[in-house]
Amino acid sequence: MELHGSVALVTGGAKGIGKASGASMLRKGASVVFFDTDREALEKTAAELKSISEKLGYYAGDICRPDDGRAAVKMAVDQFGGLDILVNCAGIQTWGDVLTTSEEVWDRTMNINLKGHWLMSKSAVPEMLKRGKGSIVNISSAQGLASQTNVMAYVTSKHAMIGLTRSMAVDLASRGVRVNCVCPGTVDTPMIRHTISLDPDPPKLEDILNKMHPLGRIGKPEEIGEVVAFLASDGASFMTGSIVTVDGGLLVPIAGSPKQD
Ligand SMILES: NC(=O)c1ccc[n+]([C@@H]2O[C@H](COP(=O)([O-])OP(=O)(O)OC[C@H]3O[C@@H](n4cnc5c(N)ncnc54)[C@H](O)[C@@H]3O)[C@@H](O)[C@H]2O)c1
Numbered sequence: 001m002e003l004h005g006s007v008a009l010v011t012g013g014a015k016g017i018g019k020a021s022g023a024s025m026l027r028k029g030a031s032v033v034f035f036d037t038d039r040e041a042l043e044k045t046a047a048e049l050k051s052i053s054e055k056l057g058y059y060a061g062d063i064c065r066p067d068d069g070r071a072a073v074k075m076a077v078d079q080f081g082g083l084d085i086l087v088n089c090a091g092i093q094t095w096g097d098v099l100t101t102s103e104e105v106w107d108r109t110m111n112i113n114l115k116g117h118w119l120m121s122k123s124a125v126p127e128m129l130k131r132g133k134g135s136i137v138n139i140s141s142a143q144g145l146a147s148q149t150n151v152m153a154y155v156t157s158k159h160a161m162i163g164l165t166r167s168m169a170v171d172l173a174s175r176g177v178r179v180n181c182v183c184p185g186t187v188d189t190p191m192i193r194h195t196i197s198l199d200p201d202p203p204k205l206e207d208i209l210n211k212m213h214p215l216g217r218i219g220k221p222e223e224i225g226e227v228v229a230f231l232a233s234d235g236a237s238f239m240t241g242s243i244v245t246v247d248g249g250l251l252v253p254i255a256g257s258p259k260q261d
Helices: 016-027 039-049 066-080 103-131 152-175 190-198 202-212 221-232
Strands: 007-011 031-036 056-060 085-088 134-139 177-184 243-246
Touching (some): 007 103, 016 031, 016 221, 031 039, 066 103, 103 134, 103 152, 134 221
Parallel strands (some): 007 031, 085 134, 177 243
């Protein structure tokens, strides 16, 4: 599905899933503003993706700062004439259980993985309403639907992202703005490479992660980006409030069922 004439803003756009989502939308003809705290990575990403299309910009900012969100939206409007698509992808992985999670980690996780997406949506939606049309794609996680051990704040934030998706979808449907959510399984990004590097036996963890997914491997960022671009497009015109797993089958098997080779 094509995105010619559409303008998109992607948070967490400098790396991983955000970068791949922006690249996919650029390939389909959209203009894309990449938004991230990491200016250096943004500059690299912009230089690399210009080979796909020149219709891109970037803004170094924090999704938790409303002024940054408003400035990035203004940039999209000034540079490309409006805003049709917001991909809420920025996020952090944190660890801890009910006893070991500090208030600082809880607050940081909720601020970035949840509140920041509401604030960015609050900045972006008025521009979509001006056009009478828009699409928001929220990136949750398989951990928005199920839990592992020792990731309490992360899992809570990702479950809440589904609530944020559904409530915004219901509120905005009659005004032409669709809101959907993608729940990826494990995807090979800098976030996951960092997680793997922290393990005492990184190759063993990588093997476990690959085998956890019925398709026998973790995902590529591009495999998430394609689904994001589809949800952003008119091809998904009858989808809103949908929670789409893109997880290589991770959440499908009945726990404890024998593995087929
Ligand atoms: N990689 C996975 O296996 C996986 C699986 C499920 C869900 N996710 C989710 O997908 C999203 C992207 O993950 P990724 O693996 O590409 O991560 P990543 O760390 O590779 O990229 C995330 C980007 O977000 C940016 N960022 C962090 N905090 C920010 C803030 N406050 N404001 C603006 N930008 C900020 C980072 O600088 C980074 O460039 C996250 O929400 C993550 O929770 C990832």
